Amino acid sequence: MPGSILGTAVRRVEDPELIRGRATYVDNIVPAGALHLVFVRSPLAHALVENVDVAKARAAPGVVAVLTATDLADVPDHRPAMVLNDACARPLLARGKVRFVGDMVAAVVATTRADAVDAAELVEVDYDPLPPVVDPEAALDADAPLQFEELGSNLASGVRDPDDVRPLDGADVVVRARMVNQRLAVAPMEGNAVTATPGAPDEAHDMTVHVSTQMPHGLRAQVAAQWGWELERVRVVAPHVGGGFGGKAGLAPEHAVVIETARRLGRVVTWTETRSENLTAMPHGRGQVQYGELGLRRDGTIVGLRARVVGDAGAYAGFGGALALGPTRNMAQGVYRIPTIAYDAAAVLTTTTPMGAFRGAGRPEAAAMLERLMDLAADELTIDPAELRRRNFLAPEDFPLTTATGSLYDSGDYAKALDKALELAGYDDLRAEQARRRERNERVVLGIGLAVYVEVTAGGAAQEYGKVTVDDGGATVAVGTSAHGQGHATSFAMIVADRLGIPMERVRFVQSDTAVVPHGGGTGGSRSLQLAGSSVLVAADAVLERAREVVASVFEAAPDDVVVTDSGGLGIAGVPGRELTWREVAAAAHEQGVPLAEARDESQPGATYPFGAHVSVVEVDLDTGRVVPVRHVAVDDCGRVLNPTLVAGQQHGGLAQGISQALWEGFSYDEDGNPTTGSFAAYLLPTAVEVPTYEAASTETPTPYNPLGAKGIGEAATVGSTPAVQNAVVDALRPLGVRHLDMPLTPERVWRAVRDAEAGVVADPWREPPSFFATLPVRGTAVDPEAASVDI
Structure with a gap:
């Protein structure tokens, strides 16, 4: 049998059609x-x-x-x-x-x-x-104008943990911050x-x-x-x-x-x-106000986490507000051993664009909160940020593991990803360069930021459809997923070519037509390869077994002796000349009444949890506040890598969006509820000039949940990059006493922080959370709205 092509950098097969102007976008085919x-x-x-x-x-x-x-x-x-x-x-x-x-x-x-x-x-x-109400915290004031008067409040949904959950008890040190994860426009190329x-x-x-x-x-x-x-x-x-990203x-x-x-x-x-x-x-993404408190012992061991989160639901209770109640809570433990977590959340109506999903949908918000707290703790304890993280990692032997918030992690090796990222970045050399600049009192300072994350993919998705059919010497793959740039045609053709030996150029791809594909879950939550890919793999193997029976009958041989040959057909092992091309196999199968087609709906026992480590290097001009991302090292682990080119493409896209949130993007309104960033003149998307050259790599920690060992990669780099860049900017300003800055880290925001710090005024990153958290229903009670009304 020819060698496997899985794991190799195969060029995308879907690109020529797009490059040659043959795309069939909706507005092109009216x-x-x-x-x-x-x-x-x-x-x-x-x-x-x-x-x-x-x-x-x-x-x-x-x-x-x-x-x-x-x-x-x-x-x-x-x-x-x-x-x-x-x-x-x-x-x-x-x-x-x-x-x-x-x-x-x-x-x-x-x-x-x-x-x-x-x-x-x-x-x-x-x-x-x-009267409008734009601020989600102000929307819960007693005198706030109501979106739906019949509700009697702008609280769309909310829940809190019981008072006897006390995660900070026994802590020697507690670091606290109020963090804003700003609202973003999805802004796909095609609306x-x-x-x-x-x-x-x-x-x-x-x-x-x-x-x-x-x-x-x-x-x-x-x-x-x-x-x-x-x-x-x-x-x-x-x-x-032309792009979806959850929108x-x-x-x-x-x-x-x-x-x-x-x-x-x-x-x-x-x-x-x-x-x-x-x-x-189009529904916006992110939009959370997070009150995070992390308790630790003096040696850096984490004792517990308390989080109180306000999710902006926008108008009409857009489900994006529910992300604060669901995915952000579920991933609040991150990659660390955290014994106790108390988590309260409220989803709030405002007179703004409804909120929905944006690449990562709740998981980037969790990572941003936790990774900022880890840097605050490292500063407070005077422990290197990498070392503090390493001391608290969950270990590979801990998996499978159920977290304090109920997520079942399948597999992970977080230290391996961090060590590789630090090595690729030259972490010690970067710290030495940073120290030299500080000693020289340079006005362009260096910041180094870390983030280690874990996220969830294929959550809530039980199965996916995949069908493989062989006829006229080629194959057709039909799947229930729906690609919009990720490279599905390439991935699924690789699997068929690997199992059947049919050249990739002779594998047709069918998707996204409900009259042709009977059912499917579409694409979201980075689910496609691990679910549909597994269905295609199993279906291809079933077709191969039938084809071996057909060829065995033709040559009066044992089916176990039939193998895929180097020339892309089926033959008898060790017997040159006794071989059929796939066209001949299909003809023989037709004569024998054997269908060379198989449809499968493969499932896996639960979600998978990709992870990774990012290192961001930025330069900050203390006189202008301008931040320039100099380097970004991303090591993302999505289980077994099928095609490194596709993985790198997903990493690059995610990095662009994650770095952009940290430095440039943010959708805002004036006090009357008018958008102030309603065009690309004001809503700042980066070009290739603004983003650095990415240094993307992978580690591979296969999941036991599917035959490919694959996890999702579509959202991973977005989850890891944003807090790494935010941490890098704050790290650059740390000698001035700056402990936290909210995103986006615009020149004006950074300049004001530098000006105030040099004048001896440093903002406290903490303020007491609003009192409404204490009035939310307790999790698990009969009136718990999370159980009653949130489907995410």
């Missing part, structure tokens, strides 16, 4: 004659809608229809795939009230996009402004886009939806439920997707309006999001 929809969105963050006058718009050239909430009164409210609080369901178009800048008030449908845009400007809306095509009564589908989504089958289920259609009567197709998971309310409009008019209707719409209306 059929002729489609109607174009444009939304009228609220310019106010919070207001009563007294009247919506659409008469002028309906009379405008090219206009076919204009819809308001009154027109959609018989359509159920929007409930996302992950529900934080069902009482905060969102009307498809604002009914009686708008709750954030960008809330949809009307939809204009015309024969051209230009006509729809012009007519939308003619819609006259009478708003009666209400939302959807085309809805109603079917005729004699057609197979009542509705066909081409949509830029990460989860076609999940979206199909939501569409069927929303309109009461049979599941098989709805077809969802995700063509090429394209599930049915968006805009999708629902387009589908309902197409259903009513009996015509094809399409909508493509503008960039300003994307920045202000």
Whole structure:
């Protein structure tokens, strides 16, 4: 049998189509004659809608229809795939009230996009402004304006640990900080886009939806439920997707309006999001205020962690607020031996864009909190940050291990990743260079930051579909995942080529069409290779066994003697010339009535937990506050590496986003709830000029949970990079007495901290948490909203 290609750097097979301009993004394949929809969105963050006058718009050239909430009164409210609080369901178009800048008030449908845009400007809306509330902590003040008056509060959900959980008892030292993990825009290259095509009564589908989504089958289920259609009567197709990062998971309310409009008019209707719409209306990510307290003994041993976290849910209880209650809590222990954890969390409504998932979805927030506390502790105890971490690592022999918050870690070797990262970075030399600069009182100082993390992948995903079919000398792979840049076609073709010997260029790839792939979980939570890859592997092996029976019958040999040959066929071991090509095998199988196809839904016993260690090196100009990332070393462990090129690609993308959060990105509002970063002129995304050259490497600690030994890699570098960079900047300013700075670490924020510190004013990173935490329901009680209303 030829040597395995798994673990080798195989070039991506999906790129030529994209490079040659043959991509099929939704807006590229809109059929002729489609109607174009444009939304009228609220310019106010919070207001009563007294009247919506659409008469002028309906009379405008090219206009076919204009819809308001009154027109959609018989359509159920929007409930996302992950529900934080069902009482905060969102009307498809604002009914009686708008709750954030960008809330949809009307939809204009015309024969051209230009006509729809012009007519939308003619819609006259009478708003009666209400007070906004942008700050999630202020939103729980007794006199805060309410998003949903019937709730009596802006608390969408919350829970606390019992008072008898006392994690700081017995600590010699307690370090404390209030940390803000700022709100981010997802900002994929391609925004939302959807085309809805109603079917005729004699057609197979009542509705066909081409949509830029990460989860076609999940979206199909939501569409069927929303309109009461049979599941098989709805077809969802995700063509090429220009990035998702969590922002394209599930049915968006805009999708629902387009589908309902197409259903009513009996015509094809399409909508493509503008960039300003994307920045202000696609659910945002992150958005937590964290009060963290870490107790330690004098020798650096961790005693316990107390965390109180406010999750900004935005308007309509966006499920991103629930990440504070679920994934951030679940991963609060990180890579360390922490005997006791007390964790309270509240998800809070604000008059801002609804919150959702963004690359990592709760896990980067946990790592950022814990890794900042570890650096504060290292400073307090005068222990090197690397050494303090090493003293508290969970050991490889501890696994499998259930953490204090109930997560079941499968495997890990955290010291190995840290040691490799420190070696690649030349840690001791960096510290020596830092000391020399400090001795010379240089104004451009060096900062060195560490972060060691663990995250969860394939959480809550029991299984995934994969099918392998051999015919005409090639193979077809169909999977229930949905790639949008990760390299699935390459990964799954590698598995088939490795098991069957069929060249990768003769392996066809099928995904993201619910009429062709019967079911699947889509792509999210870094689940694809470990679940769908395992299904493809097992299916390929099943096909191979049948093919061996076929060849054995042809040559009157034992099936055990049939092997994959170097030439890519099947032959008899040790007998030259007795060999069939796969085309001949397929023909023989057809004659014998043996199907060379197998579909599998492989599962694994639980989530997997990738991990890694990052070292960030920055230069900080004390006179201007400018931070320049000089180097970034990332050692990420995603279990067995199938293709190093794909892993490096995921690392590079994650690093760009993680470093960017630390230094540049942040979505903000003024006190009236108006976005102040609603364009790329103000919302700062880095280019290749701003980010350093990455030094990405891997260690391999296979999981026992699947036959590939693979864990996820899609979000890992984002989890590890942000706290490493934040720690590096604070480390650069440590001689001035600066102990903590919130992100993004903009020149102004850094300059102000330097100015104040040199004037003898250093901010205390701690302040007492708001009193509302004490009023939250206790975890595990009958009124625990985490158990009742949060599905994450």
